[in-house]
Amino acid sequence: MKALLWLVGAIIVAALAFYFLTDMSTPESAFEQQNTMQQQNLPMVTPIEHATMILDWGGTILYTDPVGDASAFAGKPAANIVVVTDIHGDHFSTSTLAAVVGPNTALIVPQAVMDQLPAELASRATVMNNGQTRTEQGIEISAIPMYNLPESADSRHTKGRGNGYVMEKDGARVYVAGDTAGIPEMRALTDIDMAFVPMNLPYTMSVEEAADAVLDFAPARAYPYHYRSPDGLADVEKFKQLVNAGNPDIEVVLLDWYSNQ
Numbered sequence: 094m095k096a097l098l099w100l101v102g103a104i105i106v107a108a109l110a111f112y113f114l115t116d117m118s119t120p121e122s123a124f125e126q127q128n129t130m131q132q133q134n135l136p137m138v139t140p141i142e143h144a145t146m147i148l149d150w151g152g153t154i155l156y157t158d159p160v161g162d163a164s165a166f167a168g169k170p171a172a173n174i175v176v177v178t179d180i181h182g183d184h185f186s187t188s189t190l191a192a193v194v195g196p197n198t199a200l201i202v203p204q205a206v207m208d209q210l211p212a213e214l215a216s217r218a219t220v221m222n223n224g225q226t227r228t229e230q231g232i233e234i235s236a237i238p239m240y241n242l243p244e245s246a247d248s249r250h251t252k253g254r255g256n257g258y259v260m261e262k263d264g265a266r267v268y269v270a271g272d273t274a275g276i277p278e279m280r281a282l283t284d285i286d287m288a289f290v291p292m293n294l295p296y297t298m299s300v301e302e303a304a305d306a307v308l309d310f311a312p313a314r315a316y317p318y319h320y321r322s323p324d325g326l327a328d329v330e331k332f333k334q335l336v337n338a339g340n341p342d343i344e345v346v347l348l349d350w351y352s353n354q
Contacts, residue, residue, distance in 0.1 A: 134263040158184040163192035178271035179255030199229045239273035275306030288312035291319035304335035
């Protein structure tokens with residue numbers, strides 16, 4: 094009987110040890126993630142939908158491509174900076190911009206977007222085109238190309254019309270790719286801490302091409318975003334597997350961009 098009791102006790106102790114060790118290896122809690130991001134001078138990410146997100150970078154609030162019902166931003170911190178990548182409706186909405194761009198908001202757009210802004214918004218916008226850099230509220234913003242491959246005059250995204258953005262603050266660098274293929278300008282990037290990469294054929298690129306491009310420029314963290322297409326949502330789990338098979342040091346972060354799908 095004593096031997097049996099000893100065996101049962103040993104099993105319980107082993108089970109408890111396995112539980113606690115397993116629990117310690119689970120992903121960080123939201124609080125721990127926030128502390129980690131703050132310690133690394135990186136922004137906290139709030140996905141809104143598709144290409145729209147909010148970045149809280151040490152209290153400076155950036156919106157990317159705000160579209161859709163303005164109620165999605167209710168209760169969220171007001172934007173200090175808004176960047177728009179392109180003219181298409183999943184990136185650019187004059188009604189949403191009118192709702193979220195305040196009197197002190199820096200609105201940054203490519204020329205093609207400026208050309209379509211109503212007068213009031215246009216008077217408050219700053220044009221940035223590929224290759225240009227400016228600093229807004231302590232964040233250095235560089236506009237880089239985003240376009241389809243192979244290049245053609247009638248492609249959905251021609252080189253020079255829209256912007257991807259590389260944003261830098263306190264040595265940390267964030268890349269928002271916009272609508273693009275795995276272009277040479279993306280693959281040549283260096284020292285990227287967070288990369289938001291699209292994958293939705295026929296508009297941008299496949300999961301495989303996106304993974305291959307990410308492996309080339311090797312950001313510390315890669316975030317699949319903008320992955321809805323006419324056929325549904327891209328297989329971001331496959332993207333994660335491909336990236337981690339090629340480079341396990343890249344952290345692939347899967348956020349919920351389509352909670353209403």
